Amino acid sequence: MKQIKHILYFAVLVMATSCEIDNYDQPNAELYGTFIDEGTNEPLAQDIINGTVIELIEQGWVEDQTNVTQTLVSKGDGTYQNSQIFSGEYLVRAVRGNFHDIPPIESMEIKGRTELNFLVTPYLRIIDPVIERVGSTVTATFRIEQTSTQEVSRIGLYVHPNPNVGNPMTLTSRVESNINRLTDPSETFSLSIDLDANSSTLLQGNPYYFRIGAVSSAGSAKYNYGPAVRFTI
Amino acid sequence: MMKVFKFINCVLLAATVSLLPSCTEVLDLEPQDKLPVEAVFGSPAGVKLYMANLYYQLPTEDFLFFNSGFNQNQGGPNNGGQTRAQSTDEAVHSEAGGLNNGPNGNGDNMNNYWIAGYSLIRDVNLLIDAIPTLNIPEDEREKLSGEAAFVRAFAYFGIAIRYGGLPLIKESQEYLGDAESLKVQRSTEKETYDYILSELDIAISKLPESWDGERRATKWVALALKSRAALHAASLAKFWDKAPLTGDAVDMGYVGMSASDADTYYAECIDASAEIMDSGVFSLFQPTPATPAEAAENYRRMFQDPNIALNEAIFIKGHTIPGNRRGHNYDIWFTPAQLANGWPHPGRMNPTLDLVDKYETYTNPGEEAPIVTTSEGDIDDYNGYDASKNYLHFDDPRTPFEDKDARLHATVVIPGSTMKGEEIVIQAGFILPDGTPRIRTGGSVEVDGVTYYNYGGPTTNDYSGFDGFGGNNTKTGFSFRKFLSDDPVTPGWNQSTTDWVEFRYAEILLNYAEAVTESGLGDEARAAEVMNDIRRRAGHTTEIPLTIANVMRERTVELAFENKRWWDLIRRRERHELFEAQISHALQPVLDLRVSPPQYIFIRANVHNMNPRTFLIRDYYLSIPGVGASGVIQNPTG
Numbered sequence: 001m002k003q004i005k006h007i008l009y010f011a012v013l014v015m016a017t018s019c020e021i022d023n024y025d026q027p028n029a030e031l032y033g034t035f036i037d038e039g040t041n042e043p044l045a046q047d048i049i050n051g052t053v054i055e056l057i058e059q060g061w062v063e064d065q066t067n068v069t070q071t072l073v074s075k076g077d078g079t080y081q082n083s084q085i086f087s088g089e090y091l092v093r094a095v096r097g098n099f100h101d102i103p104p105i106e107s108m109e110i111k112g113r114t115e116l117n118f119l120v121t122p123y124l125r126i127i128d129p130v131i132e133r134v135g136s137t138v139t140a141t142f143r144i145e146q147t148s149t150q151e152v153s154r155i156g157l158y159v160h161p162n163p164n165v166g167n168p169m170t171l172t173s174r175v176e177s178n179i180n181r182l183t184d185p186s187e188t189f190s191l192s193i194d195l196d197a198n199s200s201t202l203l204q205g206n207p208y209y210f211r212i213g214a215v216s217s218a219g220s221a222k223y224n225y226g227p228a229v230r231f232t233i
Numbered sequence: 234m235m236k237v238f239k240f241i242n243c244v245l246l247a248a249t250v251s252l253l254p255s256c257t258e259v260l261d262l263e264p265q266d267k268l269p270v271e272a273v274f275g276s277p278a279g280v281k282l283y284m285a286n287l288y289y290q291l292p293t294e295d296f297l298f299f300n301s302g303f304n305q306n307q308g309g310p311n312n313g314g315q316t317r318a319q320s321t322d323e324a325v326h327s328e329a330g331g332l333n334n335g336p337n338g339n340g341d342n343m344n345n346y347w348i349a350g351y352s353l354i355r356d357v358n359l360l361i362d363a364i365p366t367l368n369i370p371e372d373e374r375e376k377l378s379g380e381a382a383f384v385r386a387f388a389y390f391g392i393a394i395r396y397g398g399l400p401l402i403k404e405s406q407e408y409l410g411d412a413e414s415l416k417v418q419r420s421t422e423k424e425t426y427d428y429i430l431s432e433l434d435i436a437i438s439k440l441p442e443s444w445d446g447e448r449r450a451t452k453w454v455a456l457a458l459k460s461r462a463a464l465h466a467a468s469l470a471k472f473w474d475k476a477p478l479t480g481d482a483v484d485m486g487y488v489g490m491s492a493s494d495a496d497t498y499y500a501e502c503i504d505a506s507a508e509i510m511d512s513g514v515f516s517l518f519q520p521t522p523a524t525p526a527e528a529a530e531n532y533r534r535m536f537q538d539p540n541i542a543l544n545e546a547i548f549i550k551g552h553t554i555p556g557n558r559r560g561h562n563y564d565i566w567f568t569p570a571q572l573a574n575g576w577p578h579p580g581r582m583n584p585t586l587d588l589v590d591k592y593e594t595y596t597n598p599g600e601e602a603p604i605v606t607t608s609e610g611d612i613d614d615y616n617g618y619d620a621s622k623n624y625l626h627f628d629d630p631r632t633p634f635e636d637k638d639a640r641l642h643a644t645v646v647i648p649g650s651t652m653k654g655e656e657i658v659i660q661a662g663f664i665l666p667d668g669t670p671r672i673r674t675g676g677s678v679e680v681d682g683v684t685y686y687n688y689g690g691p692t693t694n695d696y697s698g699f700d701g702f703g704g705n706n707t708k709t710g711f712s713f714r715k716f717l718s719d720d721p722v723t724p725g726w727n728q729s730t731t732d733w734v735e736f737r738y739a740e741i742l743l744n745y746a747e748a749v750t751e752s753g754l755g756d757e758a759r760a761a762e763v764m765n766d767i768r769r770r771a772g773h774t775t776e777i778p779l780t781i782a783n784v785m786r787e788r789t790v791e792l793a794f795e796n797k798r799w800w801d802l803i804r805r806r807e808r809h810e811l812f813e814a815q816i817s818h819a820l821q822p823v824l825d826l827r828v829s830p831p832q833y834i835f836i837r838a839n840v841h842n843m844n845p846r847t848f849l850i851r852d853y854y855l856s857i858p859g860v861g862a863s864g865v866i867q868n869p870t871g
Contacts, residue, residue, distance in 0.1 A: 049847065049849070050849050050851075068861070069481075071870070095479065095480065096479060096480070096851075096869070167813060167847075168813060168847035168849070169814060169845070169847070170814045170845070171814070171845065173613075173816075197614065197616065198616065199616045200615065200616040200617050200838070200839055201616075201839065219477045219479065220477050220478055220479050220850070
C-alpha cells in the first residue's frame with residue numbers, strides 16, 4: 001500500500017515537472033511606426049498590396065542560423081504595426097520600398113510598445129497635384145520632383161472606390177504614360193480619364209477616389225503617390 | 234531513513250519494469266509500411282512498377298492539373314474545375330470573379346511543387362542508387378539510367394520554374410540521427426538550369442529511340458524537354474531585368490539570371506529542337522488540308538485522340554480506364570451546358586474575347602483580327618450596349634467568325650456553332666422593339682406572335698450562355714471545345730479517358746522559331762519555314778515573316794489551353810505588364826428585335842462581375858515552404 005503511494009508520489013512529481021517545460025511566454029512586445037518623407041515630414045503613402053517590407057531578425061536566438069527573418073508589411077498610409085513580437089534585440093531593416101535604400105538598424109531592443117519611425121527619401125514626389133472634373137473628363141495636372149538622377153519610368157492616374165487606389169487597384173484600362181527620361185520639377189504633366197468611355201465600371205452618382213502615381217526606373221522601385229481625392233461623378 | 238530507501242527501491246523497481254520489455258525483441262519488427270529495396274528492385278516487374286509510379290509523379294500540367302494541384306482525379310475531386318488557363322488571358326471561370334494564381338507556393342495548390350517535387354527526386358535517387366546492383370542486362374541498365382536522369386531533370390525543372398535556384402540533391406540522403414547533415418543550401422538559378430540540362434544530356438545519350446509502343450521516355454522526349462527547359466532558361470536570362478528583385482536570395486544568385494547567358498541557352502534550345510527536326514521521326518499531323526474546315530477538323534481530332542497523330546505526339550500521358558485515379562474530368566467540367574447530359578456542373582471554361590481576337594483571318598494574314606461589332610469600328614469600348622452606336626447586324630451569329638483561323642473553331646465553341654450534332658445557343662439578351670436593351674436579365678417577350686427568350690431558349694437545357702444558373706453558362710460568349718470527347722458526357726467523376734500530349738512536334742517547332750528570333754542564332758529561313766508550316770496546317774496559304782510578334786501569336790493560338798501560356802508569360806516576364814488591374818473581355822450576342830426578322834448584334838464588354846487582376850513582380854518566385862526547418866534562404870516574398 002505504501003509502495004503504491006510512493007509510486008503515485010513519483011508519478012505526480014514527473015507530471016508536475018512536465019507542466020513547466022514548454023511554457024514559453026507569449027509575444028509581449030509591439031513594434032509600430034511610420035515611414036516619413038524627410039522632405040515634407042508627411043507619412044509616405046504606398047500601395048496597400050505591395051507595401052514596404054520590414055525584416056526583423058532576432059539576435060542571439062540560434063547561433064549561425066541564417067534564416068530566421070520575420071517580415072511585416074506596411075500599410076497603404078505608410079504606417080505599420082506588429083503587436084505579436086517577442087521582446088529582445090533585433091536587427092531591423094526596411095526593404096523593397098518606394099524610397100531610396102536606407103541602412104539597416106543593426107541592433108535595437110524591442111520591448112513593450114516600441115515606436116520606430118523611418119525617415120526616408122521617396123524616389124519621386126508629386127508636386128502641386130490638382131485633380132478636377134470638367135464635363136465628363138477628370139483631369140490631373142501635376143509636376144514631379146526627382147530625388148536622384150534616375151529616370152522617371154511611368155506616370156498614371158488611377159480611380160477606385162477604395163482610398164488605397166493605385167496602379168494595381170484601378171477601374172479603367174491604363175491611364176498611364178511611359179516617360180523613361182529625366183524630368184524637370186517645372187514641367188507640368190497632365191493625364192485624364194474619360195468618364196463616358198468607362199461608364200460600365202465608373203457608375204454615375206457614385207463616389208470614387210482619384211490619385212496620381214509615378215514610378216522611378218530605379219531597380220525594384222515601387223510607386224509614389226499623391227493624395228487620393230474623393231468626389232462623386 | 235528507511236522511508237527513503239523504500240522510495241529508492243520503489244523507483245528502481247519502476248525503472249526495471251519499464252526497461253524489461255526491451256530485452257524481448259518486441260520492437261525489432263520489419264516495418265509493415267515499407268518494402269526492402271531487394272523486394273522492389275529484385276525483379277524486372279518490380280522495377281517496372283516503380284517506374285510507373287515515377288512517371289505518375291512527373292509535373293506534367295495535364296488533364297489532372299487544377300488549381301488544387303497535380304493528379305486531381307481521386308474520388309470526387311471537387312476543385313471547381315479551376316485551371317491554369319483561367320488564371321491567364323485565355324479564359325475565365327464561369328463562377329470565379331477572376332482567378333489569379335500567383336503567390337501561393339505553400340498548401341494544396343498548383344503552384345506548390347516543392348514537397349511533391351522533392352518526394353519524386355528522393356524516389357528517383359533511390360532508383361539511381363539501386364541501378365548498379367540490379368541483375369539485368371547491360372543495355373537495359375543503360376536505358377534505366379537514362380530514364381532516371383530524365384525523370385530527375387523533369388522534377389527539378391518543375392520545381393525550378395516555380396521557386397528559382399534549388400538545393401540540388403544528387404544522391405539519396407540517409408537519416409542517421411543528425412538532421413543538420415541533411416541540410417543542403419540552394420544552388421544559383423543558373424547552376425540549377427545547367428544541372429537540369431546536363432541531366433537531360435545524360436538521358437539523351439542513354440535513352441532508346443523507341444520503347445516499341447510503350448509510353449516511356451525516349452531520346453526524343455528527353456530532347457523535347459531539353460528544348461523546353463533551355464528556352465525557359467534563355468528567356469529568364471534575357472528578360473530577368475524587366476522585373477528586378479532585391480533581397481538575400483538575389484544577392485546570393487539563388488534567384489536571378491544574367492542577360493549575357495541568354496544566347497548560350499537559346500543555342501541549346503536550337504540544337505535540341507533541330508535534332509528532333511532533323512531526325513525525320515516526327516512531322517505535323519495532316520500538314521496540307523484542302524480547306525480551313527478540314528484543317529479545323531484535323532486539329533480537333535488530334536486532341537480528342539492523339540493516338541491518331543503519333544507522327545506529331547512525342548510524349549503521351551494515357552488514360553485507359555475510367556475511374557478513381559485513372560480517368561479525368563475535362564469533359565464534365567468544360568462541356569457546354571446543353572451537352573451536360575445530366576451532369577450538374579458543366580461550362581466552367583469560358584474562353585475570352587481577348588483570345589478569340591488573337592486568331593488571324595485568312596484575308597489579313599499575320600495580324601490579330603479583333604471582332605468588329607459596329608460600323609464605327611471601335612474595338613476598345615467595353616462598356617456594354619450603347620444606343621448611339623451603329624451595330625453591325627447578322628442573320629447568323631457565326632458570320633463574324635467565318636474568316637477566322639481554323640484553330641479557333643477547333644478550340645472554342647462560338648455562338649451558334651455545332652457540337653456533337655447540337656447547335657450551341659449562346660445569347661446574352663435582346664433589344665426590344667422600342668429600343669430598350671434587356672441584357673443578362675432572363676425572361677422572354679412576344680413580338681408579332683413569336684416568343685423570344687432572353688438566353689435563346691425556354692429552359693436551362695436549351696442554351697449555354699450568360700444565365701447565372703449554377704455557374705453552368707459561359708459569361709464570355711464562348712464555350713470550350715479543344716480536347717473534349719465526341720462521345721456523350723458520362724455524368725460522373727473521373728470518367729474521361731482522352732489521352733494528354735505532353736510534348737508535341739508543333740511545340741518544338743515553335744521553340745525553335747522563338748529561340749532563333751530572340752537570339753539571331755540558328756537558321757532564320759528554317760525558323761520562318763516551320764512557323765509557316767504550322768500555319769499551313771491550319772489552312773493558311775500566305776506566308777508571314779519571322780518576327781517575335783508573329784511567333785508569339787502563333788504560339789498562343791496553336792498551343793492554347795495546353796497550359797503553356799502561363800509559363801510563356803512568366804519566363805518572358807510579361808505577366809506583370811499584362812496583369813495590372815487586368816480585366817478580361819466578353820462578346821455578347823444580342824438579338825435585335827427592332828428589325829424583322831430579328832438579327833444578331835454583338836457587344837464587346839467587360840466580363841461580368843470580374844475583379845481586376847494584378848500580378849506583382851515578387852510573385853515571379855514563390856515562397857518556399859518550410860525554410861525554418863530546412864535553413865534554405867527564402868525568396869524575396871515581400
